Amino acid sequence: xxxxxxxxxxxxxxxxxxxxxxxxxxxxxxxxxxxxxxxxxxxxxxxxxxxxxxxxxxxxxxxxxxxxxxxxxxxxxxxxxxxxxxxxxxxxxxxxxxxxxxxxxxxxxxxxxxxxxxxxxxxxxxxxxxxxxxxxxxxxxxxx
Ligand code: ZN
Numbered sequence: 001x002x003x004x005x006x007x008x009x010x011x012x013x014x015x016x017x018x019x020x021x022x023x024x025x026x027x028x029x030x031x032x033x034x035x036x037x038x039x040x041x042x043x044x045x046x047x048x049x050x051x052x053x054x055x056x057x058x059x060x061x062x063x064x065x066x067x068x069x070x071x072x073x074x075x076x077x078x079x080x081x082x083x084x085x086x087x088x089x090x091x092x093x094x095x096x097x098x099x100x101x102x103x104x105x106x107x108x109x110x111x112x113x114x115x116x117x118x119x120x121x122x123x124x125x126x127x128x129x130x131x132x133x134x135x136x137x138x139x140x141x142x143x144x
Contacts, residue, residue, distance in 0.1 A: 010071075010113035015063040020073035024056040029140045033133040035125045040065035042130055046137035051080050053138075057130065064114070064123055069130030071110045081138055087111075088138075091131055095124050 023030075027045030034041045040061025047054040055073040059066060072091075076084045091111050094103040099119035103112045117127045 007113040010110055011067040014067035014070040018070035020056050023058050029137045031133050031137045035129045038062055038126050040129050042069055042133050044133040053077055053079050062126055065126040065129045068127045072130045095128055
């Protein structure tokens, strides 16, 4: 898989020094998602504090899945669910674009590093794992 070297660096950085990794003791919602194609697993804790998102997670898996979970958690933490929705949608649409979209840097920031992954169907689920876990948790938390 050939990715732009700057993007590779962002992914590697988040893989080596993941943000928000290590589950909080308490959470409003906890979800566990797996990507059986690759063997990636994530457990995600989601809480709302004064309407602001608080994410912590733990997991095992390939560098794409773990780095993407780290980027997702750093991007969405501290935002409201209303603010997180469009960012999530934008990332999902980028991943489903088969390399035809470049993505909006102002919305996606570091998550743009995964744009090249959309050309590799086998890896898209890796990149989406953490985001889908967040989506699941955010639906559950709103149902409370
Ligand atoms: Zn993977």
